[in-house]
Structure formats: structure tokens, C-alpha cells
Amino acid sequence: MLFPTLDFALFLPTVFCLYWFAAGRGVRAGNALLLAASYVFYGWWDWRFCALMLFSTAVDYTAARWLSGANNPGHRRLALGLSIAVNLGLLGFFKYANFFIEQFAAAFTFLGQPVGWRSLDIILPVGISFYTFQTMSYTIDVYRRRLEASRDPVAFAAYVSFFPQLVAGPIERAVSLLPQFEAPRRFSYRDSVDGLRQILWGLFKKVVVADSCAVFVDDLFANPAAHNGSALLLGAVLFAFQVYGDFSGYSDIAIGTARLFGFTLMRNFAYPFFSRDLAEYWRRWHISLSTWFRDYVYLPLGGSKGGRWMSIRNVTIVFLVSGLWHGANWTYILWGAVHALLFIPLLLMGSNRVHLDTVAQGRLLPSWKEFRQMSVTFLLLALSLVLFRANTLTHAGTYFAGMLDRSLFAAPTAVPETTLFFIGILLAFEWVGREYPHALALPAARWPRPARWALYYVLAFSVVLLSGEEKPFIYFQF
Amino acid sequence: MKDFLRRLLLFAVGFFLLDKLLIPLRDHSPAPEMEADRRLEYLFTGQIRADLLVLGSSRGARSVIARLLTDSLGMPAYNLAYPGSGLSFHVYVLEQALRHLSPRPHTVVLVLDDPMELFFDPHLAFRSDRLYPLVKYRPAREGLVVAGEKNAVLSRLLVSHQLTRQYLFPRRIPFNTLDTLLPCGSMPVRTQDPKWDRRYGPTEPPYDPARELAPKRRDLERFVGLCRQHNIRLVMAIPPNFNPPTRGFAERMQALAGPTATVFRYDTSRVPYRDPDFFYDQGHVNAAGAQLFTEELIGYLKTILF
Numbered sequence: 001m002l003f004p005t006l007d008f009a010l011f012l013p014t015v016f017c018l019y020w021f022a023a024g025r026g027v028r029a030g031n032a033l034l035l036a037a038s039y040v041f042y043g044w045w046d047w048r049f050c051a052l053m054l055f056s057t058a059v060d061y062t063a064a065r066w067l068s069g070a071n072n073p074g075h076r077r078l079a080l081g082l083s084i085a086v087n088l089g090l091l092g093f094f095k096y097a098n099f100f101i102e103q104f105a106a107a108f109t110f111l112g113q114p115v116g117w118r119s120l121d122i123i124l125p126v127g128i129s130f131y132t133f134q135t136m137s138y139t140i141d142v143y144r145r146r147l148e149a150s151r152d153p154v155a156f157a158a159y160v161s162f163f164p165q166l167v168a169g170p171i172e173r174a175v176s177l178l179p180q181f182e183a184p185r186r187f188s189y190r191d192s193v194d195g196l197r198q199i200l201w202g203l204f205k206k207v208v209v210a211d212s213c214a215v216f217v218d219d220l221f222a223n224p225a226a227h228n229g230s231a232l233l234l235g236a237v238l239f240a241f242q243v244y245g246d247f248s249g250y251s252d253i254a255i256g257t258a259r260l261f262g263f264t265l266m267r268n269f270a271y272p273f274f275s276r277d278l279a280e281y282w283r284r285w286h287i288s289l290s291t292w293f294r295d296y297v298y299l300p301l302g303g304s305k306g307g308r309w310m311s312i313r314n315v316t317i318v319f320l321v322s323g324l325w326h327g328a329n330w331t332y333i334l335w336g337a338v339h340a341l342l343f344i345p346l347l348l349m350g351s352n353r354v355h356l357d358t359v360a361q362g363r364l365l366p367s368w369k370e371f372r373q374m375s376v377t378f379l380l381l382a383l384s385l386v387l388f389r390a391n392t393l394t395h396a397g398t399y400f401a402g403m404l405d406r407s408l409f410a411a412p413t414a415v416p417e418t419t420l421f422f423i424g425i426l427l428a429f430e431w432v433g434r435e436y437p438h439a440l441a442l443p444a445a446r447w448p449r450p451a452r453w454a455l456y457y458v459l460a461f462s463v464v465l466l467s468g469e470e471k472p473f474i475y476f477q478f
Numbered sequence: 479m480k481d482f483l484r485r486l487l488l489f490a491v492g493f494f495l496l497d498k499l500l501i502p503l504r505d506h507s508p509a510p511e512m513e514a515d516r517r518l519e520y521l522f523t524g525q526i527r528a529d530l531l532v533l534g535s536s537r538g539a540r541s542v543i544a545r546l547l548t549d550s551l552g553m554p555a556y557n558l559a560y561p562g563s564g565l566s567f568h569v570y571v572l573e574q575a576l577r578h579l580s581p582r583p584h585t586v587v588l589v590l591d592d593p594m595e596l597f598f599d600p601h602l603a604f605r606s607d608r609l610y611p612l613v614k615y616r617p618a619r620e621g622l623v624v625a626g627e628k629n630a631v632l633s634r635l636l637v638s639h640q641l642t643r644q645y646l647f648p649r650r651i652p653f654n655t656l657d658t659l660l661p662c663g664s665m666p667v668r669t670q671d672p673k674w675d676r677r678y679g680p681t682e683p684p685y686d687p688a689r690e691l692a693p694k695r696r697d698l699e700r701f702v703g704l705c706r707q708h709n710i711r712l713v714m715a716i717p718p719n720f721n722p723p724t725r726g727f728a729e730r731m732q733a734l735a736g737p738t739a740t741v742f743r744y745d746t747s748r749v750p751y752r753d754p755d756f757f758y759d760q761g762h763v764n765a766a767g768a769q770l771f772t773e774e775l776i777g778y779l780k781t782i783l784f
Contacts, residue, residue: 006629020479187479196486212643418643453489460493464638465646467629 068149099328127167138174185262195259202252210245229408528556534589536561541717544662557663564602679721
């Protein structure tokens with residue numbers, strides 16, 4: 001079930017009313033209802049996916065129970081190993097099997113020993129990368145004794161399958177989300193209203209901004225030869241806004257929806273396009289994944305404690321794995337490598353933690369220097385995202401070749417004026433509200449009620465006007 | 479909770495009422511008048527008088543000159559073929575013709591794309607873009623629902639969901655020589671594609687039914703079924719392109735359409751069809767080629783209509 005659809009618009013209020021009715025009868029009843037609703041939500045795509053999620057849940061619940069009961073370090077390691085092996089095994093099979101089969105076959109062919117290996121007919125279950133990482137964090141945290149193993153299978157299953165963030169995050173840590181499933185929840189008017197605001201802003205970003213950009217971007221990437229360099233550069237810029245609108249829009253809807261049910265999810269985006277360097281960008285973009293890699297890959301590898309070369313190695317590994325996490329394609333791996341290359345100089349100069357505050361804090365406009373830094377960072381990001389959008393490395397090469405010629409300085413062959421207008425609105429609201437958790441929090445706090453409601457109506461009308469065709473979220477494929 | 483639900487309901491009611499204020503905006507936009515091609519609008523408003531309709535994609539629009547059919551057959555003919563359209567769009571146009579034209583056409587010429595008619599081809603699609611400027615008309619709104627661009631329930635409930643960006647911000651698209659549109663609805667081209675190499679295409683492999691898409695086959699069945707249901711004589715015409723005809727294509731189309739339809743293919747032995755001067759590009763005849771093919775088609779229609 002997709003968020004910006006009529007199905008979800010009917011599903012959400014129904015579950016909301018039933019949930020608060022059930023939650024009034026106890027935590028277990030509320031969890032049971034959320035669990036059922038989440039499986040309906042997930043099974044809407046394909047009911048077979050539910051069996052896979054149930055299996056993953058059962059394995060991690062059992063492994064964690066075993067871990068918490070075992071004192072022998074060997075047994076503990078074995079339980080953790082089994083849990084990780086099952087999770088990564090599922091992920092590897094469903095997401096990467098064909099990629100590795102194709103690479104091995106190509107390698108053997110290159111070496112003069114062609115093999116007749118064929119790709120498997122596998123459907124990638126929606127959101128598998130997200131819930132797999134979420135459940136792995138649970139068993140690892142139980143292993144590290146940062147968390148008690150859950151004794152309530154319903155609460156644990158509801159935590160794994162929690163529908164607002166099930167298919168595209170934020171990738172929650174058990175330490176912060178699981179206790180919320182085990183504690184009583186009370187309806188909060190304030191949280192619910194703000195949750196709705198965040199949902200509305202998320203819908204605007206997805207339906208109005210991202211989907212409008214998609215029309216232009218799809219055309220350019222489908223036929224780069226038909227456009228000049230400046231149009232292709234504009235396409236790369238618009239793709240950056242498309243991914244941002246799409247994914248951060250999803251996160252806003254997820255966080256807002258969770259708030260309606262009395263849950264607080266972690267922030268996933270903190271206005272990343274206002275970053276002054278790439279290190280700051282990575283602290284503001286897909287925060288739940290970046291911090292997951294930090295906590296469960298970078299730090300266990302030694303982090304920055306082993307000296308400069310160790311840091312460089314670990315950063316490179318994290319970026320490459322992050323690229324591979326996004327998809328089984330060399331384009332993603334190269335995208336990760338490019339970001340590693342851009343990040344490492346900051347690390348070597350010790351300037352990767354310079355910009356920890358919000359840009360132009362307390363001021364309406366940025367300084368010229370800040371503006372320049374943001375522009376350069378954004379341009380690097382937009383160019384790197386060509387790799388993210390291209391189907392193959394050759395496709396990316398064709399796109400770059402078309403972009404980087406003399407026509408880069410000519411007027412673009414196509415300009416989507418309306419889309420640029422929508423992007424302008426997005427940037428204006430996000431810039432003004434950049435010190436708040438989401439862009440509509442500022443109008444909510446400062447604007448008089450008539451102005452607030454007028455804004456909500458305009459946003460809601462624009463969403464209804466531009467919605468219709470179901471366009472899946474980009475991150476569903478990951 | 480009650481207060482929350484009360485306010486939410488208030489917002490929803492306000493939204494619904496404000497939405498109805500958009501009705502004048504929907505019904506009074508310059509968007510339809512800014513279109514160079516207003517054939518669909520004429521169709522929705524019943525302004526077309528045609529006993530014979532030509533449907534199809536660019537090959538239909540450019541290969542058949544409806545005025546010649548009118549003059550020779552003595553019956554009003556009109557071309558409603560749209561470049562870039564596929565079978566789902568042809569079905570939609572036929573349904574609208576049956577609904578809005580009075581009297582209904584009694585003959586339909588469906589111009590086929592050899593061999594791509596039932597294959598995957600991103601260039602043969604449902605032309606939603608032709609409907610965007612026309613959302614003041616219910617059939618256009620229904621078409622957008624059929625195309626999956628609008629939700630059926632929301633489109634009935636909310637005026638704001640019926641609108642499109644192109645309708646709200648209409649733009650006059652610069653005229654293109656390929657857009658030449660005759661009053662009879664045909665779009666013959668008088669120029670030639672300067673990038674075209676003018677070489678006669680190689681012999682392609684025989685038609686492969688395995689490449690057919692099930693939804694397109696269903697669309698063809700629906701098209702044939704509609705004609706049968708309304709006692710319309712259906713002629714499926716294959717116009718020339720600058721390639722040898724695909725072996726087995728005509729036979730396959732005849733088999734799929736059944737005995738109530740007939741397939742007419744251009745005379746492959748005629749010399750001009752090997753002459754690049756009669757073509758716009760590899761896949762389309764130009765105005766001279768269209769004249770030749772239309773005359774051939776007239777000859778065929780005379781044998782089956784009279």
C-alpha cells in the first residue's frame with residue numbers, strides 16, 4: 001500500500017480509530033491491532049512477503065531470547081552469528097543473488113571459461129533492506145547488553161512490522177522504539193496535530209515536488225542524446241530534488257503517522273541541501289542509515305582510533321557498503337566510492353566536524369561564504385546522483401558526456417517552469433523552518449490560525465490536484 | 479480525541495466546500511482553445527459528422543486522407559488517428575465516438591503499426607496529454623481515470639482532483655510542420671525527415687506472436703467487440719513503410735480479429751512504395767505516399783461497402 005493513495009487514506013483513519021479504541025483496553029491489545037494492521041499494509045503488495053517478515057521476526061526473537069539466557073560467550077556469539085547469518089542471507093539472496101551470479105558469469109567469460117549460469121527469477125520483497133537492518137540492530141544490541149531481550153512476542157513483532165516505517169524507514173533502533181511498544185500510550189492532541197502537519201508536508205514533497213521532477217528527469221535520462229548539456233545538468237539538479245522530495249517526504253509521512261499512534265520515530269532528514277560540506281550533508285541525509293553504519297560497521301571496525309589509514313579504510317568500507325545497500329548495481333558502488341573520495345579529504349584535514357550547527361543560525365539569510373559552500377556541496381551531490389539514477393555505468397557515462405560539452409553553457413533545451421516553482425516553494429519553507437523538526441512546524445508555532453489553515457488548504461489542494469497515478473517511492477526498490 | 483476528530487472533520491468539510499468553488503475554474507479555462515488540434519473536443523461535443531472513421535497512430539494520421547475517402551465514397555469520413563497513440567487509446571476514442579456521434583459511424587478503418595501493434599513500444603501509448611487541456615469535459619476526465627492518471631473515486635468526489643497542471647497553466651505549443659492538420663482530421667506531411675538515410679529497410683524476421691502483450695491483445699479484442707456490438711464494419715489497414723512488410727503480421731491480425739473484420743494491406747508490388755520520395759521517414763509515408771495509399775484503400779472499400 002502506498003502512502004499517497006486512496007487505499008491508505010481509508011486505511012489510516014480506520015486503523016487510527018480502532019487502535020485508540022484497542023489501546024484503551026491495554027498495551028497488548030493496541031500492539032495486537034498494530035501488528036494486524038501492519039501485516040495487512042505489507043500484504044497489500046504481496047501476501048507472500050508477510051511470511052518472510054514473520055520468519056525474520058521469529059528468528060530474531062528466538063535468537064535474542066537465547067542470547068539473553070546464555071552466559072557462555074561462545075553460545076552468545078553463536079546466537080548472534082546465526083541471527084546475522086539468517087538476516088544477511090535473506091537480504092543477500094533476495095537482493096544480491098542475481099548481481100553476483102551475473103558478475104561471476106561475466107568474470108568467467110572474460111577469463112575464457114564461459115559458464116551457463118542464468119539469473120534467478122526472484123522478486124525483491126519491498127522494504128527488506130530496512131526491516132532486516134532494524135532487526136539486526138536488535139540482536140546486536142541484546143548481544144552488547146544494551147537492551148534486554150523482549151519477552152513479548154506480539155510487541156516485538158509489532159516493532160519489526162510497524163507499518164509507518166516498515167518499507168522505507170527510518171531504520172529504528174530497538175533501544176529507542178521497542179520500549180515504546182512495551183509502555184502504555186496515551187493520545188496526545190498536540191502530537192497528533194503536528195503529526196498531521198508533517199504528513200501534509202511529506203505529501204507535498206512527494207506528490208508535488210518529487211513526482212513533478214520525475215516527469216522531466218525520466219525524459220532526460222531516457223534519452224540524454226536529445227538534450228543539450230545545460231538541460232542535462234538541470235536534470236541532475238532536479239533528480240536531487242526528486243530523490244529528496246521522494247525519500248524525505250516518505251520519512252515525514254512515516255514519522256507523522258507514527259505520532260498519530262503515540263510513537264516517536266527518529267529524524268531521518270535535517271535539511272540536507274543546506275549543508276556546507278559533504279560531512280555535514282551525511283549528518284543530515286538518511287540519518288537513520290548513516291548512524292546505523294556508524295554504530296554497527298564503522299565503530300566495530302575500529303572507527304578512527306587506529307590512526308589515519310585505519311580511518312580512511314573504515315570510511316571507504318562504510319561508503320562502499322552503503323552504496324551496495326542501495327542496490328545490486330555497479331552504479332551504486334561507484335556512487336559510494338565517489339562519496340568516499342569526497343569525504344576523505346575532509347577527514348584528512350580534520351574538517352569533517354566543523355559544521356555541527358544549523359547554517360545561518362538566528363539569521364534570515366546566509367553569508368556569501370555560506371551560500372557558496374552550500375552551492376558547491378549541492379552541485380557535487382547532484383552530479384554524484386547521476387550515478388545513482390543511471391541504469392548502468394555506460395548510461396551514466398553517456399549522460400556525463402552529454403552534459404560536459406560546450407552546450408553546457410547554452411540555454412537548456414527544456415525547462416520545467418512549474419516544477420521549478422514547486423522547488424522554490426519547498427526551498428523557501430525549508431529554509432525558513434530549518435531550525436525546526438519539519439518545515440511546517442514554524443508556521444504552526446508563529447502564524448495566526450487563518451493563515452495556518454489557508455496554508456494547509458493550499459498544500460492539501462496541490463496534493464489532491466497532482467496526485468493520481470501511483471508512483472512508488474524510489475527507496476522502495478532498496 | 480473528540481476535539482481532534484472534530485477539527486479534522488471541520489477541515490475536511492471546509493476542503494470539500496472550497497473544492498466546489500473550483501467548478502468555475504474547471505469550466506472556464508482558455509486551455510482547450512489554445513490547442514492546435516481540437517479533434518477530441520469536437521468529438522466530445524458531437525461536432526463531427528462521420529459515417530467512416532479512421533483510427534490509429536501516426537501511421538493512421540499521416541497515411542489516410544479522410545477527405546479523399548469522403549469525395550470518392552460519397553460518405554463523410556473523418557480521421558481521429560493520433561500520433562504516438564496505442565490500442566488502448568484507439569479503444570477509448572472509439573468508445574467516445576459511439577457515445578457522442580450521431581449518427582454513429584458504420585465503418586471504422588483501424589490503421590495498424592506493422593509489426594509493433596501488439597508489442598511493447600513506449601511510443602504507442604495512451605495519449606493522456608491530449609486530455610489534459612480538456613478536463614472541463616467529463617469524457618476527458620474519464621479518460622484520465624482509464625489511463626490510471628487519476629483516481630476514479632477522487633475524480634468523482636473532488637473538482638481539484640479533476641484538474642491538471644496543463645489545464646491550470648495552459649501554454650500555446652509552438653507550431654510544428656508535423657502538426658499540419660486538415661479539416662478532415664488527417665495529418666499528411668509535406669516534408670521529409672532531414673536525418674533519414676532514405677535506404678530501404680532489410681527483411682525483418684517473421685512476425686513473432688510471443689512478443690505480443692496480453693493487455694494489448696485484450697484491447698484489440700475489445701475494439702473488435704465494440705465494432706461487432708454496434709454493427710460497425712471494421713477494416714484493419716496496413717499502410718506502407720520503407721521496410722518490407724513483416725511476414726505473418728497481416729495473417730496474425732486477421733486471426734485475432736476474427737471473421738467480422740477484414741485486414742487490408744497495401745499492394746507491396748507497387749513501385750512507388752520503394753521510392754523514398756513518397757516517404758517522410760522509414761516508418762511513414764509523406765503526403766504523396768498518403769494519396770497513393772488512400773486511393774488504394776478507397777478501391778478496397780468500394781469492393782466491400784457497395
